[in-house]
Amino acid sequence: MSKTEPRITLTEVARHAGVSRATVSLVLRDSPLVAAETRARVQASAEAVGYLYNRGAATMRGLRTRTVGLLVTEIDNPFFGELVAGAEAALEAAGYIAFLATTADSVERQQRALQRLREHRVDGLILCAAGGTTPQDIATLAGQGMPCVQAMRQVRGSRGDFTGADNLLGLEHLTEHLIRLGHRRFAFAGTAVMNSSLRHRLDGVETALRRHGLPAPLVLRTAATRQGGAEAAETLWRMRDRPDALVCCNDVVAFGAIPALQRLGAGIGQDIAVTGVGDVPEAANGNPPLTTVATDPRRIGQEAVRLLLRRIAQPAAAMEQVVLPARLVIRASCGAAMPLPAGAA
Amino acid sequence: MSKTEPRITLTEVARHAGVSRATVSLVLRDSPLVAAETRARVQASAEAVGYLYNRGAATMRGLRTRTVGLLVTEIDNPFFGELVAGAEAALEAAGYIAFLATTADSVERQQRALQRLREHRVDGLILCAAGGTTPQDIATLAGQGMPCVQAMRQVRGSRGDFTGADNLLGLEHLTEHLIRLGHRRFAFAGTAVMNSSLRHRLDGVETALRRHGLPAPLVLRTAATRQGGAEAAETLWRMRDRPDALVCCNDVVAFGAIPALQRLGAGIGQDIAVTGVGDVPEAANGNPPLTTVATDPRRIGQEAVRLLLRRIAQPAAAMEQVVLPARLVIRASCGAAMPLPAGAA
DNA sequence: ACGCTATTTTAGATCGATCTAAAATGCAAA
DNA sequence: TTTGCATTTTAGATCGATCTAAAATAGCGT
Structure with a gap:
């Protein structure tokens, strides 16, 4: 049937x-260029015959495709879910549409995805x-x-546009x-695969500890997953001179660590x-609610789109790096809901 | 520079x-058709000159684009995050790539997205x-x-391929x-916007209650969101002849209802x-851990891809509807972790 | 060397839009 | 009526691949 139609x-x-095709x-x-009367007539005809624009054909004459690739490591992590949601909404508003690809943190998969996107x-x-x-x-x-545009993670030593959270300061x-709550011995979990984002988070912890003369x-080096969080908790709990603060590299790791610690009898x-x-x-909703550093992934997604559309429009523009503020959110899991003095970002 | 190159x-x-372009x-x-020796030479040349296949040009001669549209209502809901993850992985394995679009449950946005995808x-x-x-x-x-292929939700009265969870039986x-635990007065939350999936969930509750001669x-009619869950909880708690079981239409609604009830003093x-x-x-991880019906969204995503690729290959094949089993997962939020007799799906 | 078939290769048209450069049209002034 | 200029419209080439139908080449038996 599709032969004959x-x-x-x-x-x-x-x-x-x-009129002519050109018109x-x-x-x-x-x-x-085209006269109002003609325009109306053509639009009516397009409607009448059920015309559908063929973007592929237009692209062949060198036009933009109005598509972008959105490469994330995992889409089931709610953090990236939010980031993708923010990016998708901003792209839609600009008349773009996104190809989604996930890499599972594998450079080979990333390479394949890049090839296909190109x-x-x-x-x-x-x-x-x-x-x-x-x-x-x-x-x-x-x-x-x-x-x-690199989002969240910046490849160490690479140049180019970037947006992410202020992990260091956060x-x-x-x-x-x-420290103010009295904690002295710190552990940091989830560094099995290192990236710039993790690097800065760990640096932030180390900087603050150093400032107070506390040990590193x-x-x-567990995985940055729920499972990895549980493993970190078990390792930690078995130690003789056990840390009294477990800083997890992200919320999901903390969600894994908390029930594991509770099973082991920790309060x-x-x-x-x-x-x-x-x-x-989910952080507000755990048992107990989780103290965390808000990094506003949705906003990062939006910002990445802004940077990308700018770069597409002006390929030679100066490179831009946007670090969005991270906000401390104090809940029960850190032991005391003592608010920071006003003004602390 | 892009002018001269x-x-x-x-x-x-x-x-x-x-050789010729055709070869x-x-x-x-x-x-x-092409001789092994020639093939090798051409492949080497492609490599040497840095050739990149142009799918758009190929498409113009009527070839498949090897792209599909993935339309979901929201990508930040971890349920759809998992579904998309499953679909994306299956598509990648088949050499396809997905356009992602979200509708926020709005038919207008859905219409715009469909237009663009077409x-x-x-x-x-x-x-x-x-x-x-x-x-x-x-x-x-x-x-x-x-x-x-319709996934999760089937438009009432529509025909065509479908895959989703067995909401009714679940x-x-x-x-x-x-009921076995002694609950008698039921409430069902999250029906502000109805769809087939919700319909079947509510039907399942009603059917079981009827079977036991209990009232409907x-x-x-609150929103199927965290916020909606909290509202449902407050409404419910204020009632005189208060229900003793709150069945939420999905996990996220329950995550909203539970802390709200706890704030009101409910155990x-x-x-x-x-x-x-x-x-x-997150369900395993809440306070308390959530009793729920596992619907395996990742699997649904995979299955949807299988159905879609089949349909693309054989447009006239018989329509197929795959209902995947839903599994009862008993945790603490229902009051007692009494396992069902073996054999209950 | 010849015809014959089987294997490889190719010229040229084609897909559906856009672009360039030129032609058609309209309108006012001369 | 003619000229000049601005406004509209258009013919035909073009983008980069694929397809068709035909041509070139190879292989084989006689």
Whole structure:
């Protein structure tokens, strides 16, 4: 059946309206060249014959595709869920649509996804780079003239647009708060695969501790997952000179650590403070509610889109790096809901 | 600079390899027509000149785009996060890539997204239809020859491929369990916007109650969100002849209802049982852990892809509806962790 | 060397839009 | 009526791949 039906192209619209293909093309793109009367007639004809614009054909003459690639490590993590939601909404508002690809933190999968996105001629990329991505990888994209914004994670030593949370300052504030509550021996969990985001979080903890003359944190090289959080908790609880504060690299790790510690008999907030990073909606809702550093992933997604559209419009513009403030959210899991003095970001 | 650089097309590869464009095209698509020696030479040339396949150009000759549209209501809900993750992985394995679009349960946004996806000539659609989608909308897609699989929600009265969870049986089992624990007065929360999935969940509750000669549940027409859950909790708690079981339409609603009830002084599991649907990872982790009906969203995503690829390959195949089993997961929020007899799905 | 078939390769048209450069049209002034 | 200028419209080439139908080449038996 699809053999016989003649597909409806701009030629059919032109025939129906009694004008040339060129005129129809101009009308479709709202060119001011065409007379108002003609425009109306053509639009009516397009409607009448059931015309559907073919973006692929237009792209062949070198036009933008109005698509971008959205590469994240995992979409089931609510943190990236929010980031993607923010980006998707901003793209939709700008008339763009996103190809979604996930890498599971594997550079091979990331490479395959990039190849496919380039074949589809995306206008640009929002990239939460997989661990192990090299500055050379980022430079290669730039060399191909592919606009690219790194979100959340910045490949160490790479150049280019970036947006993410102020992990360094956020974790400093968190650590200061824990110190003020009387905690002295710190552990940091979830560093099995390192990336710039994690690096800064750990740096923030170390900086604050150093400032107070306290020993560096114990670094637990477990996975940045629920499961990894549980493992970190078990390791930690078995120690002789056990830490009294467990700073998890993100909320999901804390969600894994807390029930594990509870099973082992720990009183969260009493025997040990546990904190996360991200402030995903579930954080307010745990047992106990989680003290965390809010990084506003939805906002990061929006900002990444803004940077990307700017880069697409002006490929040679100066590079821009937007670090969004991180906000300390104090709940019960750190032992005391003592608010910071006003003015602390 | 992009003006001067001659873009590398199949013509350049042909020139470099000393063959015709047609031959290069055959090599690119692994045609058996071309001699092994020639094939190798062309592949080497493609590599040498840095050739990148242009899918858009190929599409113009009527080839598949190898893209599909993935339309969900919200991507920040972990339930859909998992569904999308499952679908994305399955698509990637099949050499497809997904356009992601979200509708926020608005038919207008859904309509805009569909239009854009059609302009991009997606090979098919996985659709979690927005509330208010009509059978006519689905029929229109079919009339356009657009392969479409409905996931999770099936537009009432529509025809076509579908996959989702067995909400009816799942909620019947859940209700039976609550009845066995001694609960008698039921409420059901989250029906502000109705869809087939919600309909079946409510039906399941009603069927089980009827079977036991118990009164129909009180239906709370609150939003299917965290916020809506909290509102339902407050309404319910103020009642004189208060229900003793709150069945929430999904986990997120339960996550909103539980802390609200606790603030009002209710003992979850003692004064009132609260349950969810979905079994997102956070469910095991709440305060208290949530009794829920596991619907395996990741699996639903995979299954939707299988159905869609089948439909794309065989547009005229018989329609298929795959209802995946839902599993009762008993935790503390229902008051007692009494396991069902073996054999209950 | 010849015809014959089987295997490889290719020229040129084609998909559906856009772009360029030129042609048609309208209108006012000369 | 003609000229000049601005406004509208258009023919035809073009983007980069694929397809068709035909041509070139190879292989084989006689």
